[in-house]
Amino acid sequence: MAALTEEQSMIRDQAKSWVTEQSPVQKFREMRDSGIESKYTPDTWQAMIEMGWTGIVVPEQYGGSGLGYLTFGVVLEEVGRQLTASPLFASALVGASAVLLGGNEEQKQEILPKIVDGSVILTLAVDEGPRHSPLKTALAAEKSGSGFKLTGNKTFVHEGMTATDYVVAARTSGEGAEGITLFIVSASADGVSREAVTTFDSRGYANVHFDGVTVNENQVLGTVDQGYPILESILDRARAGLGAEMLGTAAQAFDMTLDYLKTRVQFGQVIGSFQALGHRAAGLFGQMELSRSCVEAALQAIDDDADDLPKRCSLSKAKVGDFLHEMSNQLIQIHGGIGMTDEFDAGFYLKRARLLEPSFGNRAFHRDRYARLLGF
Amino acid sequence: MSQQAALEEFRVSTKAWLEENFPQTLVGSAMGLEGEADDSTKADFELWRQRLADKGWGAPTWPAEFGGAGIGHPEAKIISQEMGKMGAFNPIPLMAGMGVTMVGPTLLEYGTDEQKTKHLRGMASGEIRWCLGLSEPGAGSDLASLITKAEDDGDTYKLNGQKTWTSGADISQWCGALVRTDSNAKKRDGISFVMLPMAQDGVSTKPIRLISGASPFCDTFFDDARAEKSDLLGPLNEGWSVVKRLLQHERQSQTQARGPGGGTKKPSFQQIAKDYVGVDDSGALADGDLRVRLINHLMDSEAHGLTVNRITAEARGKVEVSAAASILKNSATKIAQGKAELTMELMGSQGVGWEGDNYTKEELDNVKDWLWGKAISIYGGSFEVQNNIISKNILGLPENTQKG
Numbered sequence: 195m196a197a198l199t200e201e202q203s204m205i206r207d208q209a210k211s212w213v214t215e216q217s218p219v220q221k222f223r224e225m226r227d228s229g230i231e232s233k234y235t236p237d238t239w240q241a242m243i244e245m246g247w248t249g250i251v252v253p254e255q256y257g258g259s260g261l262g263y264l265t266f267g268v269v270l271e272e273v274g275r276q277l278t279a280s281p282l283f284a285s286a287l288v289g290a291s292a293v294l295l296g297g298n299e300e301q302k303q304e305i306l307p308k309i310v311d312g313s314v315i316l317t318l319a320v321d322e323g324p325r326h327s328p329l330k331t332a333l334a335a336e337k338s339g340s341g342f343k344l345t346g347n348k349t350f351v352h353e354g355m356t357a358t359d360y361v362v363a364a365r366t367s368g369e370g371a372e373g374i375t376l377f378i379v380s381a382s383a384d385g386v387s388r389e390a391v392t393t394f395d396s397r398g399y400a401n402v403h404f405d406g407v408t409v410n411e412n413q414v415l416g417t418v419d420q421g422y423p424i425l426e427s428i429l430d431r432a433r434a435g436l437g438a439e440m441l442g443t444a445a446q447a448f449d450m451t452l453d454y455l456k457t458r459v460q461f462g463q464v465i466g467s468f469q470a471l472g473h474r475a476a477g478l479f480g481q482m483e484l485s486r487s488c489v490e491a492a493l494q495a496i497d498d499d500a501d502d503l504p505k506r507c508s509l510s511k512a513k514v515g516d517f518l519h520e521m522s523n524q525l526i527q528i529h530g531g532i533g534m535t536d537e538f539d540a541g542f543y544l545k546r547a548r549l550l551e552p553s554f555g556n557r558a559f560h561r562d563r564y565a566r567l568l569g570f
Numbered sequence: 571m572s573q574q575a576a577l578e579e580f581r582v583s584t585k586a587w588l589e590e591n592f593p594q595t596l597v598g599s600a601m602g603l604e605g606e607a608d609d610s611t612k613a614d615f616e617l618w619r620q621r622l623a624d625k626g627w628g629a630p631t632w633p634a635e636f637g638g639a640g641i642g643h644p645e646a647k648i649i650s651q652e653m654g655k656m657g658a659f660n661p662i663p664l665m666a667g668m669g670v671t672m673v674g675p676t677l678l679e680y681g682t683d684e685q686k687t688k689h690l691r692g693m694a695s696g697e698i699r700w701c702l703g704l705s706e707p708g709a710g711s712d713l714a715s716l717i718t719k720a721e722d723d724g725d726t727y728k729l730n731g732q733k734t735w736t737s738g739a740d741i742s743q744w745c746g747a748l749v750r751t752d753s754n755a756k757k758r759d760g761i762s763f764v765m766l767p768m769a770q771d772g773v774s775t776k777p778i779r780l781i782s783g784a785s786p787f788c789d790t791f792f793d794d795a796r797a798e799k800s801d802l803l804g805p806l807n808e809g810w811s812v813v814k815r816l817l818q819h820e821r822q823s824q825t826q827a828r829g830p831g832g833g834t835k836k837p838s839f840q841q842i843a844k845d846y847v848g849v850d851d852s853g854a855l856a857d858g859d860l861r862v863r864l865i866n867h868l869m870d871s872e873a874h875g876l877t878v879n880r881i882t883a884e885a886r887g888k889v890e891v892s893a894a895a896s897i898l899k900n901s902a903t904k905i906a907q908g909k910a911e912l913t914m915e916l917m918g919s920q921g922v923g924w925e926g927d928n929y930t931k932e933e934l935d936n937v938k939d940w941l942w943g944k945a946i947s948i949y950g951g952s953f954e955v956q957n958n959i960i961s962k963n964i965l966g967l968p969e970n971t972q973k974g
Contacts, residue, residue: 197883452965467970472961479960480897487876513873561865562854568868570840570855 202265208245209272216241217278219539225279226396232356233398234279239312248286249310251294256306258290263431263496267438267489274442277546279397281315283435284353289316291431292361296376296416296424305359305378316378317357318428319348319402326555328363328425331374333404335364341410342366344377344385347403352553354400355390357381361415362404363425371422376415383407395542395549430507432554434492437510440550441482441489444518447525447543448482451475454529471528478521485517505567508560515550515557522547580645584652591621597657619661623695628662629670632678636686637694662696667738669693669700671823673746673765676816680804689744689765701768703733703747703790704813711955713748714758714810718792720749725799727751727764729772729792735949739775739788742768746816747797752807763809763816766797782941818895820950825878825898839868839909842932846916860916867908874901896956896964903946903953910940 198206217238225235242248250266252258266287273282290309293302293316308314320328333346344364351360360379367373379386385407388400416424455466455475465471492510495503522544526533533540551557593614622628625639630646632638653659663670674693677686692698709716718731729749739745745768752760766773772795778787804812837845840855843864848856855861881894913936914921923929923937947953961967 452967455967461972463970463972464968466961466967467972469958469961469970472965472967473954473957475965475967476957476960479965480901483894483897484870484873484877484901487880488873490880491876509869509872513869561862561869564869565840565854565861565865568840569853570844570849570861570864 198264198268201261202268205250205261205265206268206272209247209269212241212245213272213276213278217276219276219542222277222279222396222542223539231390233353233396234281234356238278239280239282242280242282243310243312247282248290248312251287252290252306252310253294256302257310258306263287263434264490264493266435267493270435270438271442271445271489274439275446277443277542281317281353281356281398283432283439284317285309285315285357287435288318288352288428288432289314289359289361292316292318292376292415292424292428295427295431296421300412301378301415314359315353315357316359316361317351317353318432319351319354319360319362320425320429321350322346322348324349326552326559328374328422328429329370331363331365333362333364335366335375335377335409337366338408341408341413342375342377344379344404344407344409347401349401350391350553351388351400351402353398354388354402355398357400360386360402361428363421366419368419373419374421374425375418376421376424377409378413378415379404379407379409383409393549395545397546397549426504429554430492430504431496433507433511433560434489434496436550436554437489437492437507437514440514440518440547441485443543443546443550444485444514444521445482447518447521447540447547448478450540450543451478451521451525451528465528474524474528478517478524481517481520485514488513505564508555508564508567511555512557512560512564515560518547519551519557577644577648581648581652584649587625588652588656588658591618591625592653592656592658593618596659615661619665619696622660622662623697626694628660628666628696629674629690629694632674632690632694636678636690637692638690662694665696665699666693667699667742668702668746669698669744672702672816672819673700675819676812677803679815680812684800685765685803692743698744699738699742700744700746701736701739701742701788701790702816703736703739703745703792705735706732707734711952713813714761716748716750716761718747718749719753720751720762720764720797722751723796726796727799727802729764729766729795729797731792733790733792734778734787736775736788736790737786739768739790740777744768745773745790746803747792748809748813751809755807758810760807761809761813762806763803763812764797765801765803766795770796772796780942781944782938785942817951821895821899821956824946824950825895825902839913840864842913843916846918846920860912863912864916867905867912870901870908871905874898874905877901896951896959899950900947900953900956906939906946907943910936910943914940 221238246259247269249258250261250269251263253260270283286309290306293305297305305314305316309316322332333344333348335342335344344362348362358381360381362377362379364375364377365373366375381388385405386402388402391399391401393399452475455471456464458465488510492506495506525540525543529538529540532538595611595614596618626634626637627639627649629637630639630641630649631643634640650660670693674690677689693700704713706716706718718729718733720727720729729747733747744765746763746765748761748763750760751762754760772793774791775788778785778789843855843860847860850856855864878898917933917936920929920933921936923933925934951959962969
């Protein structure tokens, strides 16, 4: 854990005890088994709003606490530990970041307080195919009067079914980084339709279709054709935040495994006394420590607006991605047969791990990006 | 004054002192190895060592009465940062052998006042070099199985046996040795730590040649060698706890991911890669497999650096030897060895030279780094021993009691 300020430590302790007591992984199991369409329970979401978590990166003048991204990361890590499902990450981190980075004063005043009080769930619609590739954004935004008409599809939109609004990355001209524009579009606007996609982590995602959706110039976030740098900045915040959640998920998997190593008896020994398993645990522990440093450095870089922020965010997503991938596999392997049963929680962690991996760029994406940022 | 402001003030005065006292002729003389100073700079080198010693900056965190400056770790870090900025260096820890980094900190903790007064100043001034007699031919990772004997002989102990991997034994004035003082006790219980002068009839040394060529290592032989009883460090037969502490200091000193060459300014690793391998139209390294491995190496290296910073920040400048030392030693090892291997691959057939004009200095240096680097995962507690320490001491996994 980073050298946290008193306020950050307080929030971490609050998050830890709330998640452990009010939202343990058993709650996630109940949510899954209930088949609820929103893929999270309204009372969980309401509790997060009441604790002020939806305002952590929103400045005080817009109704938040403005504590920043490292603090948000501390909360997301705890949320990741017990797999608590909610739109917290998608809206209060990614959506709020989009408005903070791209919005004009009017948009900030209009939208941010509603993200904080939960009346708006704003989520980012960026991917259009199986791979995260923002430079290839193709959803068409054609000039129409003083506004635009949006036509195309977005895939794998986080919390896409419960979102009230989307930040949509669209192509207004050119190719690659040139000619991308961001729009805020209501989920209930004429021409917007969506369908739930059923993923193995039992969380909420949607494919969203835009069929000649009319948007006016007030719905542009930032500047027409100049949306890409803002999009990158939003995505980096998403990657850093998701990294914190991934760290929490992996750390919990590690703790569960370590506990099992100390209690499971075979051949008349607790299995953790076998050197092969002791060394494996030592290796995973080392990976966890290194991952934590990368995750915290990325979040800190955002709070400091550091020059190497993009590099740090790709480092974080790739390194914690490696660790979570390996840890979630070892969680099953070391638990043996019990790890394969649905009755035990290991499967939830494995499945969640593989959904977090491709979100906002998989490990390969971030390795390539890291190299390009370093000039090779 | 806030702590921050006090540190800033310290930085300003440090910079001023360095500017006034560091001889400009020594700028960039690699790592400050005394052997690398040529005749023209020898006098300046000696002057610089003396000034540092007088200031107590050879071992700045040690108490002033024992040759240090009595300052905290944040201040010491500022000194080394400011030195780095102007190409200055502190040669004393290297000149003292194992003195400043390992024996000294352990002496400060376990030594009597008399021992501290007798030994610490010589280390902190770089005038007395120390070696360590720990490993033996039959006691490597299983150090506690050592058999070098020390017998009670009146005012002295009489030592007989062979130590190996004693770094710098042939040029050291003093040695800290782990010896068996009770052969009947269980193996960890009959061990003591003694200090003895190297210049005596009963001590002889023989350098060891390695796969990388000449090395600082020696075999050291004790044939009725003598150690004063007053130079027993810690209680008799309790040397094992002394050496455990000593080895923690060793791990701590090995947590920096620095290849054996290190120090001087070099082109970035990615630049070396581009020079030898070339790039494709998009500017990416032309060999996709090497590119991925270079990325992984650079990521590991950055993650390691961030972890060192994080752990330092969390300790908030406390002197404690961190429990994370084993993790950091293993990750530093992986990075240093990986870098040399990867460099050799990037250099292709230019990466395999032993000597001669067909190869650049950089190419030949890497070969030495590569071969020497194989030692990093063996010395100071092997990679496997570190993993034992992590699994037992940090994670709390139990000992195996299985029979047969």
